[in-house]
Amino acid sequence: LAKTTQPISMDSYEGQEVNITCSHNNIATNDYITWYQQFPSQGPRFIIQGYKTKVTNEVASLFIPADRKSSTLSLPRVSLSDTAVYYCLVGGAGGGNKLTFGTGTQLKVEL
Amino acid sequence: GAVVSQHPSWVICKSGTSVKIECRSLDFQATTMFWYRQFPKQSLMLMATSNEGSKATYEQGVEKDKFLINHASLTLSTLTVTSAHPEDSSFYICSGEAGLAGVGADTQYFGPGTRLTVL
Numbered sequence: 001l002a003k004t005t006q007p008i009s010m011d012s013y014e015g016q017e018v019n020i021t022c023s024h025n026n027i028a029t030n031d032y033i034t035w036y037q038q039f040p041s042q043g044p045r046f047i048i049q050g051y052k053t054k055v056t057n058e059v060a061s062l063f064i065p066a067d068r069k070s071s072t073l074s075l076p077r078v079s080l081s082d083t084a085v086y087y088c089l090v091g092g093a094g095g096g097n098k099l100t101f102g103t104g105t106q107l108k109v110e111l
Numbered sequence: 112g113a114v115v116s117q118h119p120s121w122v123i124c125k126s127g128t129s130v131k132i133e134c135r136s137l138d139f140q141a142t143t144m145f146w147y148r149q150f151p152k153q154s155l156m157l158m159a160t161s162n163e164g165s166k167a168t169y170e171q172g173v174e175k176d177k178f179l180i181n182h183a184s185l186t187l188s189t190l191t192v193t194s195a196h197p198e199d200s201s202f203y204i205c206s207g208e209a210g211l212a213g214v215g216a217d218t219q220y221f222g223p224g225t226r227l228t229v230l
Contacts, residue, residue, distance in 0.1 A: 034218060043204045043221035044155070046113070087154070096143045096162070096208070099219060101155040 004088045009106040018075045020105050022088030025069050031090040033064060033071045038085045038104070047086075048073070075107075083109045113209045114138050117222035124195055125230055131191045132225045134205030140185035141207030145219060146178075149202040161188045195229045202226055 005023040012018045024033070032051050036044035048055055050062040050071070061074040075082060085104040091097040114137040124130050134144060142163050147155040159180050160168045167180035177199075179191040188207075192199055206219040 036221075041202065041224065041226065043115075043117075043206070043224045046218060046220060049218060096160065097217065098145070098157055098160060100157070101147075103154055 003100070004090060004102045006086075006088055006102060006105045008103060009108065011108050011110065012078055013110055014079055015077050018078050018082075018107060018109075020073045020075075020086055020088075020107070021070060022073070023070045024088070024090045027068050027090050028092065030092045032092070033062065033068075034089050034091065034099075035060070035062065035071075035073045036087045036089070038087065044087060078107075078109045080109050080111070083107060112138055113207075113218075113220040115141075115205065115207050115220050115222040117203075117205060117225050119225060120223060121226040121228075123228045123230065126196050127194055129191055129193045130195055130227060131189055132203055132205075132227075134188045134190070134207070134222055136186045136207040136209070136220075139207065139209045139220075141188075141209060142185060143208040144182060144188040145206045145208070146180060146188075146190050147204045147206070149204060149224075155204060158190075192227065195227070197229045200227055200229045 034049040035047045037047050038044040048060045048062045052064050055062045063072040085106050087104040089099045116135045118133045144161040146158045148158050149155045157170050158173045161180050161182040163182045163185050169175045182188040202224050204224045206221045208217050210217045
């Protein structure tokens, strides 16, 4: 299982763009990169997933360089409600793949 | 799509009793479900992988006789904490694996969690 490394915490203000970078130097060829958001006392919520280059959906963008050894989750114009823990995980495309959660990044958004 | 429910959302029980937690995939079929445990201020820890119609695979250090997992159908997995003790108090979260359009790989979708408090 590829290990991921993220900053423990980040602070931001409402309206700013937040970029959270994750390192996964040992990512395997068939691994995808998935980001989750977790609020206290709730299960993680799927945000975005990608394999290479750039992926964008209605809530975030995911940037993956060519070597795929890192990835950056970009949250445009954050609000107070984006205060949460964000987890970066890597895993294979097939079924039955176990996920190893790292420490995640605690994002705190202030006024 | 890919909604997972858990029941109950919280439970308080006396030491020595058994508690069953249900995990259901509401709008998809999950051949594989996973059970996690999360202690306060910590990350999720995988307890076991549950496959429909077969025995669960437990992670190292997780007692299979204490945490009984049954995955009887493609939409339901249950976790029973037998003879619960205060140290079993934790937040238990399940996930179902689904492959959805627009998402490249089979992805885990998580339930809302169950808070277990053992007195």
